[in-house]
Amino acid sequence: GAGVSQSPSNKVTEKGKDVELRCDPISGHTALYWYRQSLGQGLEFLIYFQGNSAPDKSGLPSDRFSAERTGGSVSTLTIQRTQQEDSAVYLCASSLGLVQTQYFGPGTRLLVL
């Protein structure tokens, strides 16, 4: 079956621009997670959704970052006024429930010039 998909696979943007990253979870998976993988910080948790609700936003690095999920399916991570330190691979994962195995997408590689 289809796994978690993310788009775009690569994104190059200029400092100060806004970007939107998209995640399509596995069908039927109620939990969705965003992580960031960067050279300096390794793999770090950003935010998770249970259904359309995001109970814990403490992992978001600044108020320039926001995320939403609609219809219990697709999620969008938005970064406003991008900075060079936002350059990283953004990973999405989904799971059947909160205690189930997380399945990862291929990631979106973001480069902020």
Add this chain to the structure above:
Amino acid sequence: AQRVTQPEKLLSVFKGAPVELKCNYSYSGSPELFWYVQYSRQRLQLLLRHISRESIKGFTADLNKGETSFHLKKPFAQEEDSAMYYCALSPRNAGNMLTFGGGTRLMVKP
């Protein structure tokens, strides 16, 4: 706050040799521990989780609560085991978000 430490960034062994990838954690509660693997040009995938007590691709990992460790072991490494390995912890609370270690790159030489 929880923390996961993988002391080795790179581990190089010869094919057929035993391999042990170290993982130590700190967490005040009772966590769940995982090993994830990322092969070249592939996505991150679960290798094993401690509650399953399985052996996957010949790898095993035992949770040692006294030493707060969850080392990954394989008695005879294969070239196809070459990959990036990440140890991860979940607090088993409502969110189940993963805290990852820095990763260890395993290179198995022929």
